[in-house]
Amino acid sequence: MNKIVKNAEEAIIGVSNGMTLMLGGFGLCGIPENSLKALAESGIKDLVCISNNAGIDDFGLGVLLRDRQLKKMIASYVGENKEFERQFLSGELEVELNPQGTLAERIRAGGAGIPAFFVPAGYGTEVAQGKEVREFNGKMHLLETALTADFAFVKAKYGDYSGNLIYNNTANNFNNMMASAGKITIAEVEELVPTGELDPNQIHTPGIFVQRIFKGTGYEKRIEFETVR
Amino acid sequence: MALDKNGIAQRIAQELKDGYYVNLGIGIPTLVANYIPDGMEVTLQSENGLLGIGPFPEKGKADPDLINAGKQTVTATSGASFFDSALSFAMIRGGHIDLTVLGAFEVSEKGDIASWKIPGKLVKGMGGAMDLVASAKNIIVATTHTNRKGESKLLRKCTLPLTGVACVKRIVTDLAVLDIVEEGFKLIERAPGVTVEEIKNATEGFLFIDGDIPEMNI
Numbered sequence: 125m126n127k128i129v130k131n132a133e134e135a136i137i138g139v140s141n142g143m144t145l146m147l148g149g150f151g152l153c154g155i156p157e158n159s160l161k162a163l164a165e166s167g168i169k170d171l172v173c174i175s176n177n178a179g180i181d182d183f184g185l186g187v188l189l190r191d192r193q194l195k196k197m198i199a200s201y202v203g204e205n206k207e208f209e210r211q212f213l214s215g216e217l218e219v220e221l222n223p224q225g226t227l228a229e230r231i232r233a234g235g236a237g238i239p240a241f242f243v244p245a246g247y248g249t250e251v252a253q254g255k256e257v258r259e260f261n262g263k264m265h266l267l268e269t270a271l272t273a274d275f276a277f278v279k280a281k282y283g284d285y286s287g288n289l290i291y292n293n294t295a296n297n298f299n300n301m302m303a304s305a306g307k308i309t310i311a312e313v314e315e316l317v318p319t320g321e322l323d324p325n326q327i328h329t330p331g332i333f334v335q336r337i338f339k340g341t342g343y344e345k346r347i348e349f350e351t352v353r
Numbered sequence: 354m355a356l357d358k359n360g361i362a363q364r365i366a367q368e369l370k371d372g373y374y375v376n377l378g379i380g381i382p383t384l385v386a387n388y389i390p391d392g393m394e395v396t397l398q399s400e401n402g403l404l405g406i407g408p409f410p411e412k413g414k415a416d417p418d419l420i421n422a423g424k425q426t427v428t429a430t431s432g433a434s435f436f437d438s439a440l441s442f443a444m445i446r447g448g449h450i451d452l453t454v455l456g457a458f459e460v461s462e463k464g465d466i467a468s469w470k471i472p473g474k475l476v477k478g479m480g481g482a483m484d485l486v487a488s489a490k491n492i493i494v495a496t497t498h499t500n501r502k503g504e505s506k507l508l509r510k511c512t513l514p515l516t517g518v519a520c521v522k523r524i525v526t527d528l529a530v531l532d533i534v535e536e537g538f539k540l541i542e543r544a545p546g547v548t549v550e551e552i553k554n555a556t557e558g559f560l561f562i563d564g565d566i567p568e569m570n571i
Contacts, residue, residue, distance in 0.1 A: 150401040151424035153417060203477035212476050224400060225442030225484030232439040243446060244487035248518035293435055295418040297401050300437035345417035351425040352412045
């Protein structure tokens with residue numbers, strides 16, 4: 125089966141209004157830049173987006189936000205986006221904030237076929253509202269449910285024609301779990317190589333989780349806070 | 354005299370032990386890394402997916418694919434490892450992190466902490482703070498004793514949305530080191546030159562004073 129698509133425009137075929145999407149990355153690190161650009165240009169709207177962050181005002185998910193393509197965001201930290209804050213406070217955008225580890229585990233569980241699980245994070249806080257509470261080992265836990273998506277968009281450093289992926293440094297972050305939690309997972313990679321060229325010992329995401337793959341172009345890899353010695 | 358941010362970080366560094374795996378939050382906690390005693394092996398964890406945070410990169414050497422949880426460019430130490438965020442929180446939730454240091458807007462005498470949201474004003478999100486406070490074996494809060502308006506941040510009860518309940522063990526402020534005990538905030542140490550009276554005046558919650566209170570050794 126051929127998983128290779130030409131570019132982001134071809135990769136996003138099938139994404140339509142109102143769908144739930146997962147977008148990998150932490151801040152601007154490891155975000156699927158090409159796919160995000162194609163989604164912004166497509167004008168597809170009423171999207172529910174699951175992403176740890178919401179990009180910045182003029183880059184990443186921030187562009188979709190600016191153009192009012194998002195109906196709802198499920199995220200953990202959205203601090204560096206003024207437009208997000210404005211839309212949230214005015215009620216234009218529905219927002220569900222999750223503790224980061226809970227968000228990561230909900231996605232992992234979604235990909236692993238675990239419908240729900242208990243975690244201590246958020247007990248006694250507003251995150252606990254409406255959730256089942258149960259005590260294990262003398263500690264209170266919240267029942268959290270799994271997340272899946274119609275499409276998951278991930279970005280890796282290397283990929284092969286079979287969809288195997290290798291991430292670079294901290295650009296793995298949410299990408300690995302999201303790859304497993306998308307009904308259709310689209311991987312964009314910096315280098316796309318023929319099957320067999322990647323060392324099987326080094327694969328982070330096995331190809332079974334990836335349905336479409338393409339070589340991205342023109343990566344900007346913007347840095348949010350360049351901090352030096 | 355009250356400590357500055359670096360002084361708070363320096364005092365917290367005295368809590369470190371050889372072999373510790375530590376998660377440092379954004380702000381004052383990050384500065385603790387500057388005061389790890391020579392010869393002590395402390396491994397810093399970043400919840401986005403890095404165990405072994407190194408110093409900030411040299412100018413011109415920043416790697417956009419290598420950041421900490423505060424989204425700042427960092428380096429990785431020799432012996433570091435990278436992983437996805439689910440595994441990262443397995444380290445945290447699973448109790449593998451020895452010490453968590455984080456900032457706060459408010460702490461209550463029961464050890465509740467509010468650090469992530471000011472209703473109607475600031476929408477940032479909790480990030481990994483709720484996971485960290487719910488699961489770390491030992492949590493130290495690094496904060497100024499009072500806010501910019503001079504109001505105490507050490508309260509009977511938190512007024513802001515909580516990050517976690519009954520989880521803080523120790524608080525290091527610009528004025529004092531305090532432990533959360535059954536009675537409330539137990540005064541452990543004073544900042545150099547700061548009187549018990551000054552600490553009492555800056556603490557809204559119950560301050561439990563047992564005997565002579567030594568000065569911090571910094």
